[in-house]
Amino acid sequence: MxxxxxxxxxxxxxxxxxxxxxxxxxxxxxxxxxxxxxxxxxxxxxxxxxxxxxxxxxxxxxxxxxxxxxxxxxxxxxxxxxxxxxxxxxxxxxxxxxxxxxxxxxxxxxxxxxxxxxxxxxxxxxxxxxxxxxxxxxxxxxxxxxxxxxxxxxxxxxxxxxxxxxxxxxxxxxxxxxxIFPTGFHGCVTAGVRPGSTVYIAGAGPVGLAAAVSAFLLGAAAVIVGDLNKERLEQARSFGCETVDVSRGEPQDQIEQILGEPEVDCAVDAVGFEARGHGADSGQEQPAAVLNSLMQVTRAGGALGIPGLYVTGDPGAHDEASKQGSLSLRLGLGWAKSLSFTTGQTxxxxxxxxxxxxxxxxxxxxxxxxxxxxxxxxxxxxxxxxxxxxxxxxxxxxxxxxxxxxx
Incomplete structure (x- = not known):
């Protein structure tokens, strides 16, 4: 044997x-x-x-x-x-x-x-x-x-x-x-990416990059990838993505510089529960930061694909609510904009x-x-x-x- x-x-x-x-x-x-x-x-x-x-x-x-x-x-x-x-x-x-x-x-x-x-x-x-x-x-x-x-x-x-x-x-x-390829693709499909879409993908790790490839495969007109890691952002640019450095602040202003408006048609969370804040808070873990940010930058009636991992038990979290997977989501914003959310295993x-x-x-x-x-x-x-x-x-x-x- x-x-x-x-x-x-x-x-x-x-x-x-x-x-x-x-x-x-x-x-x-x-x-x-x-x-x-x-x-x-x-x-x-x-x-x-x-x-x-x-x-x-x-x-x-x-x-x-x-x-x-x-x-x-x-x-x-x-x-x-x-x-x-x-x-x-x-x-x-x-x-x-x-x-x-x-x-x-x-x-x-x-x-x-x-x-x-x-x-x-x-x-x-x-x-x-x-x-x-x-x-x-x-x-x-x-x-x-x-x-x-x-x-x-x-x-x-x-x-x-x-x-x-x-x-x-x-x-x-x-x-x-x-x-990662089906996961990135699923994130884009559930976010409603189609020919001509503008897409924002949070996270330039392997799943985020796979989502970016998938967005192009589905016919997106513009694919924007946000991250804190400059090397990973450079990797995203290597195959045609626009990029947002979220250490400079919330992504809306940079998205507006790219598209002429601060919102996108579709958004994908490829980060998950170990998300960090943006701008001055980029060194601090804020597990709901990406989800709240995506609700801000996605147009009314749009959708969020969420292949990023969220867990029911996180012993390393910084507060008791997060240890149970309970996050401070701006659900009212998502409701007001009639946003759709798709989560879970691909x-x-x-x-x-x-x-x-x-x-x-x-x-x-x-x-x-x-x-x-x-x-x-x-x-x-x-x-x-x-x-x-x-x-x-x-x-x-x-x-x-x-x-x-x-x-």
Whole structure:
């Protein structure tokens, strides 16, 4: 049986790479595993040898100690790999298939899955709808920043690439299909981006940059990205975005300088609950700052797409309300402007096949836009450290040395 090395959360600011058990078709007890899931049989699953697995900003929230994630949790929900074994209940996925794994774990059988709401599957997390690999309070499915990972409901969840050689040539783009590309796209779709739209995206991290790429793909006339990090803003400008440096103040004035008016048609929150204030307050954490700002800059009757993560428990928050996920929102402003809001996990399967086609047919270069940087699995701790410092890169882990010339 092959060895299995994986990235493990060891407390605030610390991750290690260690040996873990090779996957079996049964969910075992371990850090973060929901007791009701222990012993759960997975005859419908596949074991995937990881080709690429990415460090995500959502992982970083846990590693900073901003969630209730337990020590020893195996991280990683952005997984692309090769099927090496299938359970007896798998019919349409075969050994040797090169596949993308949506970060949502979904059964394909419940009411929500049948309605396309795979981010809130009712059958995979005993505590609440919705599940993901290697994430706190998501049922305890083992993470994929590892050499091998178990994927349940393989026939339903896995997206097979049609041509292996072509896929390996574009693997750094295709690895973004597991999460950030569909997440950015979902943010834009739910914000109502269409041909000719003006769009403001808060946050120039990988999801914000993916949202910007998505806005262009959807036909936006102007895409404006706001952030505090000058290197990330430069990365946004590298593929045609206008930018707003929110350390200079609220974004309205800078938006007006770009568009001739202080409002946009559509807005996307790609920051989430660790948001900081603007202008003189840019050094201070203000978890509602981005949402309130987006309500100000979005025209009446517009919409906000909110793929940025918000949590129900934040032990690192600076006040008691925020520790419970309770934020000081200007809901009256949103109500007065008749704004629409869409939150929650992105239903990746709603978009990943279409975005795969866009990549394979050279309609988009998402890896270049987010500055994808492959690194060996053993360098994951340094990758987390650099990402936390705000580097303008999307780190792609290479657990089995399969990225080849892509690296």
């Amino acid at each position: 092959p060895s299995n090395r994986a990235v493990s959360y060891q407390g605030p600011g610390k991750v290690t790479v260690e040996n873990i058990d090779y996957p079996e078709f049964e969910l075992k007890d371990g850090p973060g595993v929901n007791p009701a899931n222990v012993g759960r049989k997975v005859p419908h699953g596949a074991i995937v040898k990881t080709v690429a697995t990415n460090i995500c900003g959502s992982d970083q929230h846990m590693v900073r100690g901003r969630t209730t994630a337990p020590h020893g949790l195996i991280l990683g929900h952005e997984i692309t790999g090769e099927v090496v074994e299938v359970g007896p209940g798998v019919e349409f996925v075969s050994v040797g298939d090169l596949v993308s794994v949506p970060f949502n774990i979904a059964c394909g059988r419940c009411r929500n899955c049948k309605e396309g709401k795979t981010g809130i599957c009712e059958n995979v997390n005993p505590d609440r709808p919705g599940s993901a690999y290697g994430y706190v309070d998501m049922g305890g499915w083992v993470g994929g920043q590892a050499q091998y990972v178990l994927v349940p409901y393989a026939d339903w969840n896995l997206l097979k690439f049609p041509d292996r050689d072509q896929a390996m040539e574009k693997i750094l783009d295709l690895t973004m299909l597991t999460d 239903p990746v399967m709603r978009y990943n096949r279409w975005l795969m086609q866009a990549i394979l047919h050279d309609r988009v270069q998402i890896a270049k836009a987010v500055n994808a940087v492959p690194i060996p699995l053993e360098r994951a701790p340094k990758g987390y450290e650099d990402f936390d410092q705000g580097v303008a890169s999307k780190f792609v882990l290479d657990p089995n040395g399969m990225l080849g010339t892509a690296a």
